Amino acid sequence: MEETRNSPLWRYTTMKVGGEACQLYHPKHSEELVSLIERLKREGQPWNILGGGSNMLISSDGVDGAVIRMTKMTSITSPEPDVLEADAGTRLPHLAKYAASMGLSGLEFAVGIPGTVGGAVVMNAGAHGSCMANIFESALVMNAETGNVETWTAERLKFQYRHSEIDPARQVVASARFRLRPDEATKIQAKTQENEEYRWRTQPLGWPNLGSTFKNPEPTRSAGLLLDQSGAKELKEGHAAVSAVHANFVINLGGAHSDDILRLLQRMQATVQEKHNVRLHPEWKTLGRFSSLEREIWNGTH
Numbered sequence: 001m002e003e004t005r006n007s008p009l010w011r012y013t014t015m016k017v018g019g020e021a022c023q024l025y026h027p028k029h030s031e032e033l034v035s036l037i038e039r040l041k042r043e044g045q046p047w048n049i050l051g052g053g054s055n056m057l058i059s060s061d062g063v064d065g066a067v068i069r070m071t072k073m074t075s076i077t078s079p080e081p082d083v084l085e086a087d088a089g090t091r092l093p094h095l096a097k098y099a100a101s102m103g104l105s106g107l108e109f110a111v112g113i114p115g116t117v118g119g120a121v122v123m124n125a126g127a128h129g130s131c132m133a134n135i136f137e138s139a140l141v142m143n144a145e146t147g148n149v150e151t152w153t154a155e156r157l158k159f160q161y162r163h164s165e166i167d168p169a170r171q172v173v174a175s176a177r178f179r180l181r182p183d184e185a186t187k188i189q190a191k192t193q194e195n196e197e198y199r200w201r202t203q204p205l206g207w208p209n210l211g212s213t214f215k216n217p218e219p220t221r222s223a224g225l226l227l228d229q230s231g232a233k234e235l236k237e238g239h240a241a242v243s244a245v246h247a248n249f250v251i252n253l254g255g256a257h258s259d260d261i262l263r264l265l266q267r268m269q270a271t272v273q274e275k276h277n278v279r280l281h282p283e284w285k286t287l288g289r290f291s292s293l294e295r296e297i298w299n300g301t302h
């Protein structure tokens with residue numbers, strides 16, 4: 001297994017922010033993942049799981065402990081005619097296009113979500129009126145608490161809006177199965193392409209970013225709209241700014257420090273609190289050494 005020391009993590013995130021990890025591991029299949037976690041557990045070493053780094057703010061001051069990057073685990077199989085099983089590191093846009101080419105419908109919503117299967121299951125990623133919970137059948141999970149590789153069904157994952165019961169400090173998704181519906185490949189491909197094009201029109205995809213910064217406070221209340229109405233598009237801190245295209249997106253203008261981003265998030269929250277009396281909670285996860293400002297912003301939502 002590939003293993004590197006003092007690796008800069010910014011290059012493995014879509015925000016292009018993040019300091020060094022003391023040790024970085026890249027398992028290529030589930031057996032390597034399982035034996036790595038058993039070893040780290042034996043040695044009493046904490047670990048952190050990194051998928052596509054598309055929903056994770058990593059501290060520019062670095063990360064203690066080991067980081068396990070999942071993106072080398074990418075195999076896809078079809079154990080039943082309408083079921084796809086994908087390793088945790090498989091990229092969602094790739095899986096969505098693969099399913100479309102096989103004439104399997106259900107993953108069209110996921111084509112513009114630049115994360116991995118594991119990250120998407122953990123976050124119950126969703127878009128265009130659907131989410132992972134709608135197609136999820138089961139996941140193979142390395143449960144460090146029991147030391148076993150277990151099959152977790154939707155019942156055990158208890159999916160909610162951008163949330164599941166997986167705690168990456170204890171449980172690692174090795175692969176997941178999705179039940180899809182057969183349909184005409186050309187029809188599925190057209191919908192997939194339409195969703196992809198919509199992203200390019202409505203999101204600042206030319207800039208490093210982490211997708212939506214804050215969760216919608218209610219299903220019918222958009223964080224982006226609240227931020228826009230509060231004038232957040234004017235906000236900038238150091239080398240980080242709120243996108244002029246979408247007020248719930250923070251962009252790295254080049255060389256942003258994670259502290260720039262934290263200060264910006266704090267101002268975004270404050271402006272919506274002041275204008276609408278609504279407290280916004282970040283959708284992103286954080287990793288690494290941060291100041292107390294990080295705790296204030298996340299305020300018990302980790």
Ligand SMILES: Cc1cc2nc3c(=O)[nH]c(=O)nc-3n(C[C@H](O)[C@H](O)[C@H](O)COP(=O)(O)OP(=O)(O)OC[C@H]3O[C@@H](n4cnc5c(N)ncnc54)[C@H](O)[C@@H]3O)c2cc1C
Pocket residue numbers: 014048049050051052053054055056070088112113114115116117118119120121122123124125126127162166167168171172173174203205209210211212285
């Ligand atoms: C341009 C852009 C658009 C986006 N659009 C959307 C959208 O429409 N809808 C949406 O929901 N999200 C969206 N996102 C956010 C992000 O892509 C999703 O949350 C995605 O599911 C995160 O996956 P990841 O592999 O990048 O996870 P990471 O960011 O690497 O990690 C996220 C969390 O999952 C954990 N994790 C990752 N893999 C595993 C694993 N195998 N086992 C256990 N824990 C794991 C990590 O430890 C972390 O806690 C967008 C992001 C960007 C940059």
